[in-house]
Structure formats: C-alpha cells, structure tokens
Amino acid sequence: MTTKTLQNISADSIAYRNGRFSGFIRPLSYVVDLGLIILAASYFFVENFDLLTYSIFIGICWIIVSMQLDFYKIRRNTKLTTLLMRLAKQSVFFGFVVFAFFGYYYDLNRESTLIFNYIAATVASISIIKIxxxxxxxxxxxxxxxxxxxxAILGVNEETERLNEFFEIHTDYGYRSKKVVDVHSPAFSINSFLEWVVEHQIDEIFCSVKELNNDQLVELTDFADNNLRTLKFIPDTEAVLSKQLHYDYYGLTPVLSLREIPLDDVANKFGKRAFDIIFSLFVILFVMSWLTPIVAIIIKLESKGSVFFKQARNGLDYKEFTCYKFRSMVPNKTAHLHQVTRGDLRITKIGRFLRKTSIDELPQFFNVLLGDMSVVGPRPHMVSHTHMYAERIDKFMVRHFVKPGITGLAQVSGYRGEVETEEDIKGRVRNDIYYIENWNIAVDIKIIFKTIANVFKGEEKAY
Structure with missing residues (x-):
C-alpha cells in the first residue's frame, strides 16, 4: 500500500474523529458557568434589577475575558497550579466587571457587602465545579x-523513551502508547508504518525530528494532513524552534504540534457559529423570502423539474451532507459526476444568470442555518470529485478540518468555478489552508464584502 492509497479516506478511517465527545466539555462549561452567574444574580439582586441587561453585559464580558486569559483552554497536560492561577485571574476580572456594572447603574443602589457576597458565592461555585x-x-x-x-512514537532515543514512560505512568493524561518504533531497524519503512497507523486507528503520532530525514518528515506530514491524523514533533532541544509551531511539554519532554487551527478553540467556534446564524437569518428573511418565489416561477416556466437542486458533498471531518442550490441546469444524469464547463449546454438561460450572479448559491444559507456549512470557508466539492482530488492533490484533505463555506478565500482569489488545470485545484487548496490557519472574524467579513463586490463586477469563471 502506498502513501497515495492511504490518502483515499473511508468512513471507517475517520470514525475515531466523529466518535469523540470531549469537544462538548468546553461549550458545556461556558453554559454552566454563565448559568451559575445569572442564577446567583437573580438570587442576590431581587428588587428593581434588570436581569436581562445584566445577563447580556456579564455574558459578553465573561466570554471576552475568558478568551484573553485562556480560562477554558484546559488540556490533558494542564497542571492544577495553572488551573488555579487562571481561576484567580478570571475571578479578579469578574469582580471588576460586576462592580463596573453597578457603578454605571448607580441608581440600583446595591450595598458593597451584597455585591462582594455575590462575587464570592459565584466564584466559589465555579471554582468547585472546574476543579x-x-x-x-x-x-x-x-x-x-x-x-x-x-x-505511536517514532524514533528510539532518550527523549522518546522518556515520553513513552511518561504516558505509561501518567494514565490520567489519556494517552495510550501503542508502539515505539525504531526507524533505524532494517524492517522499518514509512509505508508499512502508515498502514499500521490506519489499521490500529492511531489518533496521534509523536515523532522525533532528529531520527528522521527530511523526506520521511515530509511524507509523515502529508499523511497526517490527508488522513486527518494529529502529528506532533519531539524536537532536538538544541535546534532553533519555529515560532509557527505550537510548543508544549509532557512532563519534561518538549513536543511540537504540526498545526494550530483557530476554529478548534470553542470561543472562536462559538463566535463564528453565532455570526453564521445571524447572517444567514438576515439573508433568508430579507432576501430569500421575496426572491425565492420569483426565481422559482422563472425556473418552472423555462424547464421541467424541481426548483431546488440537491447534491451530496463532503463537509467537516469528511462527513457527507446534502447541499442545496437553485436548479440552473436541465435535469440530467451526469449532474453529480461532471463539473460545469464553459459553454455547457446543460445550463438553462435563467441558470446562466443565476450562476453569473451567484444567486444559485443562496439556498445554501439553509445549510448554514442547519450547521452543515458556514458563510465563509473552503467550498465543498461533489463527492466524486472529493475522492479524486484526495488521491491526486497533496494536503487536499486539510480543507475538511473546518466547515465548508458558501464563499471562501480561494473563490475571491480567482480560484472559483471549473477546475481546468491541476494548478487551479492546488491554488484553491493553498488558499483554503491559509484561511484555516489564519482565521478570524475580520477575515470572514472581508471575504464577504469581496464576494459581493465580485458579483457586481463580474468574474471570468462565473459560468
């Protein structure tokens, strides 16, 4: 089995990602903590108190402060002292925020003792729960x-043996070391090791960079990206470390993570999801509510068939979902297999206009509302093309670490529409990976404005 073969992902090979439930811990912690804060406020401040205003104010401030202090970023290797320090910092800022609220609404006239009791009770409750x-x-x-x-640990040396021993002793970290591989053994080969990783559903690979050559490191990196595995490097402590890699400690062993994805952070994920819901609801209520009947009538008058076109596409973690569009072609059996090309005879007259103006994509805001897509993200491909590109294009699978989008950085950078050459899809992947690694809400807004501008300006590949 070659590395290219390993890039052909099946549902079984990524089932371990879909079966994880630890990702719910952070969102639940946010809900519980904010619930306690608001519940305590309703108990301590009964008379003449606007609980709704306070809840909105304290909720926004709590989330912003917690993001700045990494209050909820508790990893497997986080020490108790680190947790206590973050609790102390969060508590101090929480106290300032509460007094700021009552200082602004001075007419509420609450005694300082009552406010202190509220803060103490809230902080104590949250601390007990978190600890x-x-x-x-x-x-x-x-x-x-x-x-x-x-x-799995690649490389046999003092550092990897120490790391393996650490995992065996500290079972509370939740790492099961399945094998320490001697890369200098005559029986070792990268391909056989990668086959073993897939067969035994290894989640994370820790590799000693000084034990492997550059070609082997590149092959491991490609495998991890294309097969949704986590790759972490055990660096040569005497080497200069890249600032772009995430540096962490497991006991005394330093470890580098290959890639930090901003949207893995629950606060960022929450912010993006909130933006998606608000934006999609706005489009659905104020644009699609009146535009859909008009488009539907014209589509029906020109050709027989349904108003909406449904197609299976791959989304987050490679899972399939049903993507919705306004039908822009005459019904045909090859719609799910062959991409639209320039001058495609399958496209109707109204369909050509819909595609040129991107109006055909508007029903995907329902996909956003359902949680299958985001407003901005890597554009999803039809399933048959996804399988093809996963085997042919290096790092194509990285795009599935986040939700697909209605528009994306690649689309506003000239890589939308038909893939005419291999460079088209490579350029799309490069832009998508850059977006994934550098996401922030300002980038999303910028891409949205650029998308709207392109609709009016017109794009060469919008057909």
Whole structure:
C-alpha cells in the first residue's frame, strides 16, 4: 500500500474523529458557568434589577475575558497550579466587571457587602465545579480508561523513551502508547508504518525530528494532513524552534504540534457559529423570502423539474451532507459526476444568470442555518470529485478540518468555478489552508464584502 492509497479516506478511517465527545466539555462549561452567574444574580439582586441587561453585559464580558486569559483552554497536560492561577485571574476580572456594572447603574443602589457576597458565592461555585471536573476527567482517564487517544512514537532515543514512560505512568493524561518504533531497524519503512497507523486507528503520532530525514518528515506530514491524523514533533532541544509551531511539554519532554487551527478553540467556534446564524437569518428573511418565489416561477416556466437542486458533498471531518442550490441546469444524469464547463449546454438561460450572479448559491444559507456549512470557508466539492482530488492533490484533505463555506478565500482569489488545470485545484487548496490557519472574524467579513463586490463586477469563471 502506498502513501497515495492511504490518502483515499473511508468512513471507517475517520470514525475515531466523529466518535469523540470531549469537544462538548468546553461549550458545556461556558453554559454552566454563565448559568451559575445569572442564577446567583437573580438570587442576590431581587428588587428593581434588570436581569436581562445584566445577563447580556456579564455574558459578553465573561466570554471576552475568558478568551484573553485562556480560562477554558484546559488540556490533558494542564497542571492544577495553572488551573488555579487562571481561576484567580478570571475571578479578579469578574469582580471588576460586576462592580463596573453597578457603578454605571448607580441608581440600583446595591450595598458593597451584597455585591462582594455575590462575587464570592459565584466564584466559589465555579471554582468547585472546574476543579471537580479537572479531577473527574483525570480519574475517568486513569481509572476507567475513557477519553483516551491512541498514540505511536517514532524514533528510539532518550527523549522518546522518556515520553513513552511518561504516558505509561501518567494514565490520567489519556494517552495510550501503542508502539515505539525504531526507524533505524532494517524492517522499518514509512509505508508499512502508515498502514499500521490506519489499521490500529492511531489518533496521534509523536515523532522525533532528529531520527528522521527530511523526506520521511515530509511524507509523515502529508499523511497526517490527508488522513486527518494529529502529528506532533519531539524536537532536538538544541535546534532553533519555529515560532509557527505550537510548543508544549509532557512532563519534561518538549513536543511540537504540526498545526494550530483557530476554529478548534470553542470561543472562536462559538463566535463564528453565532455570526453564521445571524447572517444567514438576515439573508433568508430579507432576501430569500421575496426572491425565492420569483426565481422559482422563472425556473418552472423555462424547464421541467424541481426548483431546488440537491447534491451530496463532503463537509467537516469528511462527513457527507446534502447541499442545496437553485436548479440552473436541465435535469440530467451526469449532474453529480461532471463539473460545469464553459459553454455547457446543460445550463438553462435563467441558470446562466443565476450562476453569473451567484444567486444559485443562496439556498445554501439553509445549510448554514442547519450547521452543515458556514458563510465563509473552503467550498465543498461533489463527492466524486472529493475522492479524486484526495488521491491526486497533496494536503487536499486539510480543507475538511473546518466547515465548508458558501464563499471562501480561494473563490475571491480567482480560484472559483471549473477546475481546468491541476494548478487551479492546488491554488484553491493553498488558499483554503491559509484561511484555516489564519482565521478570524475580520477575515470572514472581508471575504464577504469581496464576494459581493465580485458579483457586481463580474468574474471570468462565473459560468
């Protein structure tokens, strides 16, 4: 089996990602903590108190402060002292925010003692829950063996042996070391190792950079990207470290993570999802509500068939979903197999206009509302093309670390529409990966404005 073959992802090979539930811990922590804050406020401040205004104010401030202090970024290797320090910082800022609120609404006239009691009770409750959860998760991993990750370690030296020993001793971290591989053994080959990784559903690969040559490191990187595995590097401690890699410690062993994705952070994910819901609702209520009947009538008058076109596409973590569009072609059996080309005879007259103005994409705002897509992100391909590009184009699978979008950086950078040459799809992948690694809400807004500008300006490949 070659590396290219390993790039052909099946549902089984990514099932381990879809089966993870630890990602719910952070969102649930946000909900519980904010719930306690608001519940305590309703108990301590009963008379003449606008609970709704306070809840909105304190909720926004709590989320912003927690993001700045990494309050909810508790990893498997986070120490108790780090957790206590973050609790202390968050508590101090929370106290300032509460007093700021009552200082602004001075007419509420609450005694300082009552406010202090409220802060103390809230902080104590949140601290007890967070510390309890910290130890519960550690015991859940060490005693019950849950919430674990299968790992393989590449390279035999003092650092990798120390890391392997650390995983065996500290079972509360939830790492199951399946194998330490001697890369200098005559029986070792990268391809056989990668086959073993897929067969045993290894989640994370820790590799010693000084044990492997550049070609082997590149092959490992390509495999991890194309097969949705996590690759972490154990650096040569005497070497200069890249600032773009995430640096962490497991015991005394330094480890580098290949890629940090901003949208893996729950606060960023929450912010993007909130933006998606608000923006999609605005489009659906104020644009599609009156435009859809008009488009539907014209489509029906020109050709027989449904108003909407449905197609299976690959989204987050490679999972398939049904993508909606206004039908722009006459019904045909090859719609799910062959991409639209310049001068395609399947396109109707109204369809040509819809595609030129991107109006045909508007029903995908329902996909956004349902959670299958985002307003901005890598454009999803039809399933048959996704399989093809996954095998042919290096790092194509990285695009599936985030939700696909109605528009994206690649689309506003000249890589929309038909893939005429291999450079078209490579350019699309390069832009998508850059977007994934450098996401922020300002980038999304900029891409949206550029997309709207392109609609009026017109694009060469909008056909």
């Amino acid at each position: 309890s959860l910290f130890f519960i998760l550690k015991n859940y991993r060490s005693v019950l063996g849950g919430n674990y990750r299968n790992v």
